[in-house]
Amino acid sequence: MPTFHPAGRPHSAVDGRLSNFPSAAGVALPADDPSCELLREENAQLKQALESRPVIDMARGVLMATFRCTSQDAWWVLVTVSQHANTKLRVVAEALVAATGGEPMPEDLSRHLADAVNAAREK
Known part of the structure; x- marks a missing residue:
């Protein structure tokens, strides 16, 4: 049976699961728990x-438009550059x-990007 939000609309599945946790019910968990x-930590990572x-x-859109590749290939290029440059994917992106706004791309990322695009074309 679905539970309902005070405003009268059903809770989402996540809302229903969260209501089982003490902190979601208004009871604070001990700080040392x-x-x-x-x-x-999980909340920070998800945020x-x-x-x-x-x-x-x-x-991904820049790569798709510039190199006429699929979304999956653009993702593969970003992941590959991130891994080979040992740089967070967000930083590469x-x-x-x-x-695209005229800022120079760091030389190592530019080199890894060219290598990844060439490898994607050869796939």
Whole structure:
């Protein structure tokens, strides 16, 4: 049986699961509770992922338009550059998007990008 929000609309599946946690029911967890720290870390990671998503999607679009590749190939290029340059994917995406505005791309990222695009074309 679905539960309902005070405003009269059904809770989402996530809302229903969260209501089982004491902190979601208005009871604070002890600050030294290990599960509390794990939830904080996961929350921070999810927040960062949501904030990074738009620039990553823009970078994929830049690659797709510039090199006429698929979305999957653009993703592969970004991941490959990130791994080979040992740089966070978000940072690679930010540099690529900034380059469309005239900012120079760091030399190592530019080199890895050229290599990844060439490898994607050979696939």
